[in-house]
Amino acid sequence: MTPGSVRVRVPASTANLGPGFDALGMALCLHDTVEVTVTGAAVRVEVTGEGAGAVPTDEKHLVARALRAGADALGVALPGVLLRCHNAIPHARGLGSSAAAIVAGVAAAYALAGKELDEHALQVAAEFEGHADNAAASLYGGLVLAWSEGVRYRAVRLEPHPGLAPVVLVPDTLSATSVTRGLLPGNVPHTDAAFTVGRCALAVHALTARPDLLLPATEDRLHQDYRESAWPETMRMVRELRENGVAATVSGAGPTVLALPSGGSLPSRVDTAGFTVRALPVDRTGVVVEPGGTNSR
Incomplete structure (x- = not known):
């Protein structure tokens, strides 16, 4: 060296x-x-x-x-x-x-x-x-x-599609991958696995070519709900954003929320108290x- x-x-x-x-x-x-x-x-x-x-x-x-x-x-x-x-x-x-x-x-x-x-x-x-x-x-x-x-x-x-405009919502709480992985079950229903495989394929298409499909493409049944006890406020925010038409997921092992709003701005009616909101291209x-x-x- x-x-x-x-x-x-x-x-x-x-x-x-x-x-x-x-x-x-x-x-x-x-x-x-x-x-x-x-x-x-x-x-x-x-x-x-x-x-x-x-x-x-x-x-x-x-x-x-x-x-x-x-x-x-x-x-x-x-x-x-x-x-x-x-x-x-x-x-x-x-x-x-x-x-x-x-x-x-x-x-x-x-x-x-x-x-x-x-x-x-x-x-x-x-x-x-x-x-x-x-x-x-x-x-x-x-x-x-x-x-x-x-x-x-x-x-x-x-x-990635040039129109992607990621926004992260970062809470003060911490998370550890070793803890959140421990909350995952050893087996999941076949219907949930099949659903998630389809949505993952759709996510690749949405993220690269069709951002208008991001809301359905980012839906998950494999891991997020199982780990809700580790970050309940994170899941509350994910659901609130999605109910308001914004594609939102847990970022990695959490507790940050990733949002992919059309136009790069979150709806003003969404209550982001407890989260620091940052646009990160x-x-x-x-x-x-x-x-x-x-x-x-």
């Missing part, structure tokens, strides 16, 4: 998009930035913004762990580094903060090793979470369709690495 420094800018993401559980993801214009400098000393981490004072500042930090995993995957030695993490993505809110940190670390490892990002970078990143939807969205930008083949993670990027670029002051992907 060569001496020097790199700057990595990585977007937030929203996963599932209703029926696409562990399969659909989309990158959003909210970014964490990580500056990685090879020092030759121990791993040190400085954090500003989200997570400051609450996350590790040594080799246990998620970006540092992903950096090491990336270096190991490339067969290069990881020297001491200084990580300066400038975080804007809220933690434990269902906006892909952990995936963004992982992608930042892996992308930095590739850059410091003088390598271009490839499909194996997704594999390294996805292994941390056990699914590839958020990581693929942060890597590739736009809309992604992710799947696994045994232990291999794969994803393809799709171009689709990030169509994905992770950006700037080595040595030169922009590159």
Whole structure:
């Protein structure tokens, strides 16, 4: 691994998009930035913004762990580094903060090793979470369709419709994927599975070509209702938005709500008390690495 420094800018993401559980993801214009400098000393981490004072500042930090995993995957030695993490993505809110940190670390490892990002970078990143939807969205930008083949993670990027105007509603409460996954049943009715498969296929079409179909396309029977006890206010907001004609889903593991209103504005009659409302356009670029002051992907 060569001496020097790199700057990595990585977007937030929203996963599932209703029926696409562990399969659909989309990158959003909210970014964490990580500056990685090879020092030759121990791993040190400085954090500003989200997570400051609450996350590790040594080799246990998620970006540092992903950096090491990336270096190991490339067969290069990881020297001491200084990580300066400038975080804007809220933690434990269902906006892909952990995936963004992982992608930042892996992308930095590739850059410091003088390598271009490839499909194996997704594999390294996805292994941390056990699914590839958020990581693929942060890597590739736009809309992604992710799947696994045994232990291999794969994803393809799709171009989202230019009329998509995502709005997120972020509550103060936190959520943990490990907790919400524990609420899912081992089996679901065949009718619900068949319904969700159809809606997931429709969601791909709606998100890329027919946004007028987003309301039915984002309906889910596979996971959201089962996890309502983890975020009852989130589900209340999802239902209120949908009753007012706005396609709305739980973002990832929650508790953030993703809304896809026509025209980009929520109806004024919707009561958003308890939520911070933010318009976040689709990030169509994905992770950006700037080595040595030169922009590159």
